[in-house]
Structures are given as structure tokens and as C-alpha cells.
Amino acid sequence: MNWKKALDSMQPYKPGRSIDEAKRIYGLDDVVKLASNENPYGCAPSVRDYLTSAAIQHELYPDGYAGGLRKKLAEKHGVDETSLLFGNGSDEIIMIISRALLGKGVNTVMATPTFPQYAHNARIEGAEIREVPLKDGYHDLEGFLGAIDGETAVAWLCNPNNPTGNLIPSDTLKGFLEQVSENILVVLDEAYFEYITGSEHIDSISWLEKFPNVIILRTFSKAYGLAAFRVGYAIGDPEVISNLNKVRSPFNNNSLGLAVAEKALEDEAFIEHCRNLNHEQRLRFTQYASDNKLHLFDSETNFVLIAVPGDADDASEKLLQQGFIIRSGNALGTPGYIRVTIGSEEQTSNFFKAFDTLLQSEGSAV
Numbered sequence: 001m002n003w004k005k006a007l008d009s010m011q012p013y014k015p016g017r018s019i020d021e022a023k024r025i026y027g028l029d030d031v032v033k034l035a036s037n038e039n040p041y042g043c044a045p046s047v048r049d050y051l052t053s054a055a056i057q058h059e060l061y062p063d064g065y066a067g068g069l070r071k072k073l074a075e076k077h078g079v080d081e082t083s084l085l086f087g088n089g090s091d092e093i094i095m096i097i098s099r100a101l102l103g104k105g106v107n108t109v110m111a112t113p114t115f116p117q118y119a120h121n122a123r124i125e126g127a128e129i130r131e132v133p134l135k136d137g138y139h140d141l142e143g144f145l146g147a148i149d150g151e152t153a154v155a156w157l158c159n160p161n162n163p164t165g166n167l168i169p170s171d172t173l174k175g176f177l178e179q180v181s182e183n184i185l186v187v188l189d190e191a192y193f194e195y196i197t198g199s200e201h202i203d204s205i206s207w208l209e210k211f212p213n214v215i216i217l218r219t220f221s222k223a224y225g226l227a228a229f230r231v232g233y234a235i236g237d238p239e240v241i242s243n244l245n246k247v248r249s250p251f252n253n254n255s256l257g258l259a260v261a262e263k264a265l266e267d268e269a270f271i272e273h274c275r276n277l278n279h280e281q282r283l284r285f286t287q288y289a290s291d292n293k294l295h296l297f298d299s300e301t302n303f304v305l306i307a308v309p310g311d312a313d314d315a316s317e318k319l320l321q322q323g324f325i326i327r328s329g330n331a332l333g334t335p336g337y338i339r340v341t342i343g344s345e346e347q348t349s350n351f352f353k354a355f356d357t358l359l360q361s362e363g364s365a366v
């Protein structure tokens with residue numbers, strides 16, 4: 001068959017070990033998954049209650065317009081309903097953007113390392129990928145401006161960045177938006193927006209009117225604790241949204257996901273609660289890293305990228321043997337580091353105990 005050439009060098013997404021798998025292989029009773037930045041506190045209790053009683057008309061197609069959720073989000077963000085696009089997770093929106101704008105003869109600019117789906121989709125579409133190395137975990141926006149040219153279609157800013165956790169300072173970001181050509185779609189992937197605590201951060205939604213070439217991605221998968229339901233959305237200029245909508249498949253979000261996301265918006269106090277708990281545990285990671293002289297990137301998210309003694313795959317294996325599933329930096333473009341989702345207070349304490357054993361065995365390795 002005549003597959004796209006790009007597929008030759010590509011691999012399907014490889015999920016990490018599941019909790020059940022880890023229990024079986026390592027003979028453990030308790031395994032904590034701190035690998036995918038899910039919310040350790042789950043979703044709002046009201047959403048949980050709703051789910052046990054939810055009566056979805058399963059014989060009907062979902063609302064392809066996502067009317068209920070759209071109305072609530074438009075109100076919440078103070079934008080027009082036509083400024084919103086829904087995806088089966090923001091992953092699907094990344095695919096929609098790529099499909100609509102990328103192809104042979106155009107290029108796309110992104111940081112490295114960053115969220116791998118930008119390059120993955122660009123490769124499938126046959127676009128040239130231009131990667132700008134991070135500086136100490138931060139986006140190098142001067143470097144972006146240097147890499148951008150007349151053939152650039154999309155610039156991806158993962159903000160805060162996965163896997164480092166760094167947030168672009170608002171004034172730096174604004175300066176970039178003022179300089180970049182309005183012909184380029186600038187994607188602000190804000191999957192971790194709800195976890196930001198930095199007081200000087202400006203909500204980028206307020207810039208959309210001034211910069212109609214910006215599109216913001218948000219998701220219900222992380223802080224809202226609804227990763228299983230696959231609901232993400234984009235906020236942008238109605239003209240941009242309208243073009244992307246042509247690429248979207250008609251019923252890309254299922255009815256239960258839409259209903260549950262809508263329900264979750266009623267409990268903003270839960271999100272604030274999670275943000276505060278996450279912040280407390282994040283500070284403990286910063287302290288732990290500094291006490292043990294380990295480098296840790298500045299994070300405004302619910303994960304940290306922390307240096308490990310020795311090889312990151314070895315460290316991951318040792319942590320897994322003690323019941324913690326985390327991500328080795330070797331697979332994320334950050335060798336020597338692991339990415340750890342910030343869990344609850346108890347999970348964090350136990351994680352530090354497991355990490356202590358890595359430090360103790362340091363130097364005594366064969």
C-alpha cells in the first residue's frame with residue numbers, strides 16, 4: 001500500500017506501565033501512578049455523584065455543537081460562543097490544527113523538548129519541523145522569531161511547558177506576540193493553566209482581541225480530573241475557529257463527556273482546592289531537591305522534572321520496584337531527569353522515601 005513516507009520513521013504512542021501490570025510484574029500490592037499528570041484528588045464530588053445517576057440517551061448521537069458546554073464556557077471566559085472549538089481531548093485539536101494548516105512546503109516551529117504531539121502530527125502532514133531548544137527549561141522566543149519565516153504556518157507554545165513545567169513570563173509572551181507575523185497561527189497550549197499560581201501571570205484570553213492569530217488550548221483532563229472522558233477545547237478568533245471546524249469530525253465528543261465537563265464547571269471551588277493542594281506539594285518537591293542538591297526545573301504545573309543520580313531509566317526501574325510509576329526523562333528528551341506527577345501529601349511523602357533509596361545507593365552501584 002502507498003503509505004505516507006513519514007510513517008516509516010514513526011512509532012505508535014507507547015503508553016507506560018499500567019498500575020495492574022506493575023502490580024503483577026513486581027508483586028506489589030500498592031502502586032501509585034505519577035506518570036501522566038492526572039489529578040490525584042480525582043474530579044469534583046458533585047461530578048462523581050452525577051456520574052452514578054447520569055442518564056445519557058445512548059441511542060442518540062451526541063450534540064455535535066456541544067451546545068450546553070459551549071454556553072457555559074463562553075460565559076465563564078467572557079467570549080462569544082463562536083470563539084470555541086471542542087475536541088476529543090486537546091490532543092484532537094492539535095491534530096485538527098495540523099490537518100488544517102500543515103503540509104508539504106510549510107514549516108512549523110516549536111520548542112524542544114516539548115509536548116511530542118506537535119511534531120508527531122506535523123510529521124504525518126509532511127511539514128518541516130523546526131525545533132528551538134529550551135533555555136533552562138524556558139521557551140527561547142527570540143530563537144522562535146529567528147526560526148520563523150514566510151513559510152511558517154504554526155508556532156506551538158506549550159505554556160506551561162511539558163515536560164519541564166516552566167511558564168513563559170507574561171511580558172515576554174506579549175512581546176513575542178507583538179513581533180510575530182499575524183499570518184502565523186500561534187498555539188498556546190495551556191493544559192496546565194489551572195495549576196498556575198504565579199501572581200504576575202496574565203490570563204491570555206484577555207489578549208485574543210488584540211491578537212486574532214492566537215489560539216488557546218485548555219482541557220478537562222488534568223486539573224478537572226476527567227482525563228477518561230476526552231474533552232478539550234480551543235478559544236480563538238471566530239474566523240480561525242470556523243476554519244478549524246471544517247476539519248473537525250461531526251460528533252467528536254461523546255455525550256457523557258460533554259455532560260460531565262459541563263457539570264464540572266459548576267464546582268470551581270474544587271479546582272481552586274486542587275491548585276492549592278498541588279502548590280503545597282510542589283513546594284515540598286522544591287525543598288526536597290534543594291536539600292539533596294538535585295536540579296529541578298521551575299514548575300507551574302502538577303508535575304516536576306527532577307534530576308536523578310545515574311541513568312533515568314535505571315532510576316525509573318528502581319522507583320517502579322517500590323510502587324511508583326513515573327516517566328523517565330530518557331524518553332522525553334531530558335536524560336538524567338524523571339518527570340513526576342505531584343500526588344497527594346501522603347503519596348509525596350512516600351515518594352520521597354523511595355527517592356531516598358536512589359540517593360543512598362548512589363556510588364555503591366556495581
Ligand SMILES: *Cc1c(COP(=O)(O)O)cnc(C)c1O
Binds near residue numbers: 221227231
Ligand atoms: C496532557 C496534555 C495534553 C492533552 O490533553 P488531552 O485534553 O487529554 O488530550 C495537551 N497538551 C499538553 C501539554 C499536555 O500535557
